[in-house]
Amino acid sequence: MTKAIMIQGAGSNVGKSMLVAGICRAMTRRGLRVAPFKPQNMSNNAAVTVDGGEIGRAQALQARACRLSPHTDMNPVLLKPETDVGAQVVVQGKRLATLKARDYGKMKSTLMPKVLESFTRLADTADLIVVEGAGSPAEINLRTGDIANMGFAEAANVPVVLIGDIDRGGVIAQLVGTHAVLPEGDRARIKGFAVNKFRGDVSLFADGAREIASRTGWIDLGTLPWFDQAHRLPAEDVMDISSRGTGEIKIAVPRLSRIANFDDLDPLAAELDITVEIIEAGHPLPGDADLVLIPGTKSTIGDLKFFRAQGWDIDLLAHVRRGGHVLGICGGYQMLGRWIDDPDGIEGHAGRHEGLGLLDVETVMSGDKRLAAVCAIDLATGHEVSAYEIHIGRTFGPDARPWLTVEGRSEGAMSADGKVLGCYLHGLFASDAFRAAYLARLGVTDGLTDFEGGVEKALEALADHMETHLDLDGLMGLAGKI
CATH class of the missing domain: 3.40.50.880 (Class I glutamine amidotransferase (GATase) domain)
Structure with a gap:
């Protein structure tokens, strides 16, 4: 029986990719067969896969966290920006076309069968799939035809955990505001939340976490302190x-x-x-x-x-x-x-x-x-x-x-x-x-x-970080059967 959970963000750069990598390594250490999955990624930082295609490099790191070789099924749609208004569209590792954003918006829903095909194939090899969203589901103007966040979660029937970033401020508004703007079906699909990048004594946010839980009905899975070894892991953004x-x-x-x-x-x-x-x-x-x-x-x-x-x-x-x-x-x-x-x-x-x-x-x-x-x-x-x-x-x-x-x-x-x-x-x-x-x-x-050794030590430390500060048993309890 394969289970899946989707990690979405209340905004961009809340730390989803790193959290997924940490969850993947922690669950792999527990003896599960784990695989990462991101339906759609936008990045020019790509990795070559074992099956001769390309995926986002963040998914390659997550594969490493699972002790797997990267495969195109882990990131079936990759958008590689070439201009301010256009990007190369890579589907299951191969270039499909170069499209302007408006044209891609019109055709992205047609890619859902390929996304689900990859997801299903990956599920046949794993006990747990940890799915990463893109951007934020609060961008409800992009909901029609969505394959990256709630559109995928609905199509694949995968429960969602929402992550907020306290370091940039306004985390209560991030999470409660997302709850407020989502349509009822998407809102119900979110089962839990976590707060990331806290600096200082996490107990000081206990009242804030209770407020989020009471206003949303979502389960509080934890407040994660700032992970100070993040610089030892390959960067997603050049900055x-x-x-x-x-x-x-x-x-x-x-x-x-x-x-x-x-x-x-x-x-x-x-x-x-x-x-x-x-x-x-x-x-x-x-x-x-x-x-x-x-x-x-x-x-x-x-x-x-x-x-x-x-x-x-x-x-x-x-x-x-x-x-x-x-x-x-x-x-x-x-x-x-x-x-x-x-x-x-x-x-x-x-x-x-x-x-x-x-x-x-x-x-x-x-x-x-x-x-x-x-x-x-x-x-x-x-x-x-x-x-x-x-x-x-x-x-x-x-x-x-x-x-x-x-x-x-x-x-x-x-x-x-x-x-x-x-x-x-x-x-x-x-x-x-x-x-x-x-x-x-x-x-x-x-x-x-020792660069490669340093990456491995950082992944182990990240998994320890997840075990200490994130309710992984609660997370597994929220994961859905697929």
């Missing part, structure tokens, strides 16, 4: 990346408008001897940076224009003249070349665009997306690393100077002095040996962390 380092070695990362797959930064931010600084639009690249890392992007040509509009191209050339290091990953790699050719208008208008010119390569965009988990070798050290590719386009050049091999083929490009590097591979820095060798070039010689 959640918190560099704990205070060392003199500085890595500057320009925040591209469509930044994607920035999990490359997580292992770097965990190092104590370096500082990762996210550079916002309108601010120059710092002159004292040791490395400028240009990350992946969902829109290479658009972000190349954005990069130049900030004056970062001038800052980057000055950085190179000073002898600084540069690393471009995926879209950042494409930007570092001499040209980007988009003959079919894959990223907008067809045309040929001049790159930053720091690597002797050019890129041709194509409609085929490469999605693959790979094993690579760093030619300078011989270190083997696990990585993944998730990109469109092919990059080549007569004097590229590759610095990696991937399953027998050359990968990446390097400048003549070896200080400017680019490649398509995400996840290289999760390998401690490779990270140590690369950072040694910047002057870091000790204090390197």
Whole structure:
């Protein structure tokens, strides 16, 4: 018998993804077969799955919490924003179309059969499915055709627990207000609530929790203190990346408008001897940076224009003249070349665009997306690393100077002095040996962390946090049979 419970938020960024990961690890430790599920996610931070597709990286972390490999059924609909008004629609791991928000709104209800298909298939392998909503069910203007929150919960007959965020203030209004605006059927589907991110003595909120329970009729499942090890887990948003380092070695990362797959930064931010600084639009690249890392992007040509509009191209050339290091990953790699050719208008208008010119390569965009988990070798050290590719386009050049091999083929490009590097591979820095060798070039010689071990310790600590502060037995009692 499989049971399911859905975690929804009274607003965005209330901590749903982390709570689901913690619940998944805690219940897995109790001996249950647990799987995460998110019907619809919007994120350019994606993970390659064991079945050759892509899902939101938050669901990949939740799968890890369940000690499972990520699978496309865990996040059947993924929206990857490409412009302010449009996004690529990925269904069960594969690109379906690129649509404007209004057009997606009209067709999203047609995706419910695929969502339920994935959910049912996942249920066949688990004792418990922990479902994560998106945004908030209080956005009742989006209720028609909804597949992300109450629309899914109704279709799959899954009970809901609502989470409020006390750190931003007004948590009573968040939860009671949600109760007030929901239609009766959706309101009845919510069985319990919890309050997240409390700083200080949680007993001080006892009266507040009683008020919420009395005004809603929902069961109080607990008030969770702030989880101070959150920074050790991969970040969902680039601005959640918190560099704990205070060392003199500085890595500057320009925040591209469509930044994607920035999990490359997580292992770097965990190092104590370096500082990762996210550079916002309108601010120059710092002159004292040791490395400028240009990350992946969902829109290479658009972000190349954005990069130049900030004056970062001038800052980057000055950085190179000073002898600084540069690393471009995926879209950042494409930007570092001499040209980007988009003959079919894959990223907008067809045309040929001049790159930053720091690597002797050019890129041709194509409609085929490469999605693959790979094993690579760093030619300078011989270190083997696990990585993944998730990109469109092919990059080549007569004097590229590759610095990696991937399953027998050359990968990446390097400048003549070896200080400017680019490649398509995400996840290289999760390998401690490779990270140590690369950072040694910047002057870091000790204090390197066990990154993967740190993530595991953080997941265990998160599960302990759930066991201590969340009524998990009560949560299981609210879960419904499917």
